[in-house]
Amino acid sequence: MRTRLLPLAFCLLPLAGFTQTAYTLSSPNGALQIAVETTPNLSWRLNLRGQPLLNTAAIALEIEGAGILGQQVKVRSTEKRTVNEVQRPPVHQKSAEIPERYNELTLHCDGDWGVRFRAYDEGVAYCFFTRFKNRVPVTVVNETYHVQMANGKTVFFPEEESFYSHNERVCIPYAPADLNETKLASLPALLAAENGVKVLLTETDLQDYPGLWLRGAAGAKLRGVFPQYPKYTLETSDRDIKVTDREPFLARTSGQRSYPWRLFLVAERDADLLTNQMPWLLAEPSRLTETGWIRPGKVAWDWWNNLNITGVDFHAGINTATYKHFVDFAAENGLDYIILDEGWSNPADLLAVPPGLNMDELATYARSKNVGLILWVTWTSIDKQFDALLPNLKKWDVKGLKIDFMQRDDQPAVNYYWKMAEKAAANRLTLDFHGAHKPAGLHRTWPNVLSFEGVYGLEQSKWDKDKRIDPEHNVTLPFIRMVAGPMDYTPGAMLNYQRDDWSPAFNRPASLGTRCHELAKYIVFESPLQMLADSPSNYRKEPECLRFLAHVPATWEKTVALDGSVGDYVAVARLGSDNLWYLGAMTDWDARRLFLKLDFLPAGDFEMEFYEDGINANRNAQDFRRDVKRVKNSDQLKIDLAPGGGFVAVLRQLK
16 A cells, blocks of 8 residues: 555655755646756746746745745655545636646755745745744744746736735736836736746745735846735725834744745646636635635626616616616516615615615515625725624625725734634625725635626726726736736726727726627636626616627636737637537727637537627727527638737537
């Protein structure tokens, strides 16, 4: 039995008179190779197919009283193992099954600490761990993180102004040499090599620790920086708690723990980033033993459309009649939820509901229509009033909370996410975090966390005078931000314009790009709690599009990345639980012709219902054409996309 287990896990003890200082680890297919050095200090580098991909970089963790873990390293023992399993997530963001294949190397070092490396075919990762027995808690002073791409060409850099941020950013393409200490970015960020290979930088299993950010550094490098522990904070409103001074350390935490995984996702083909699930795989598994109550779905959302409904005999606004109208719309179209966004209560006092809104009456009505209620709250108010509000949440049969305005990811803020996820799960509430940092593993550990904002999404169309919420941005997101986890971009605009015809509007907002570009977001963009952002009145004026939106799933059994280029175009196919295949494609401002193979389909004939840009979509972005034709898996689709255009198809197998 021991002999059979040796390939999976074994220890290598240094031979007498010899100390090993170099270690290697390869991905299962052998394409990626990590090389680790322990002298003079701990460092690592990454090769792809024998060629340098990431140059040698030092890594270290500074612990008060324990020194800098990574300097003067003495490896006591090593351990290697190989894993080949299939994970089945309770929420099918990309797929019902996730293959997990990796090789792992663990260095156990003198001083009761170590570092673990993993190599997947899709990328590599490392994390520190400590096993201190007499230092509880410990103070983490700093962490050393450097990245330099060999033959780097471009860094897609989500540039930030400070650590106080909603993390709603456009990825700016910089030459590596143009980044310096004045440039700050949140994660994820994407590196592109001269030969087109991409490396996505992010983190996961972020617990009891601040989030990782990036700064430029000399020599075309990037270095990791972190928001230090808040020393003083100031609550300036019903939603803002700003840090006014910080301690000279990152975290106070347990001395016996693993630290967040540092991820380096590798794609030789841009489209492969769309199916990379390492951020989920490396997070802590679910702490919930029963998840059947967690219900992903689609949502009729009130805030973006500003409650603009027409053709009714009541005044629209935050009142019972308006929200009953939203419930009716959701019920008619099989939507799972409506959200009551800002205004359903006093944001500073969640028990104070305006007189025109009878929550008891609305809750009874929604329950009779089998439509769930989700309530928007600020993070400060729900933190103070969760227990006081809970009886109402139960009385109204509320299904979830949309928690907004955290705007931080220092250690206390990260811990807030975990606290609220656990509290919500204990009361069978799903969560959608807005004003949030990027997903970093929380949604695996607490699968009731269905979505995150942390994305420059459609709400920006209400005020974005620079027109950055545009098709080029939309075909960048899937390769960068979306790889980290679900994103609540909130698509669904039925008013669509080409670039020169568009302007921001708060009360009657519209999207940049064609109608089919907007429809394609529902297949390309991933959010298990997917919004229909426009007004029920606007949807009812567009019955063909509404029929598509009513039936497109919010979760997926399988995802196939068909084609794509960061910032240019994207095409993806997904299998729904209804056993229908859905195909979505989007382009930037360039008109484009795509040729997409249908070899992902099983054998047999399929009816393909499709929506494509109309012949005049370059002039009127709302022009589209719907048609039906027969296809089979040996066919190749020719798709013509207008500037800012898109394409969607639903494929039903014929008997």
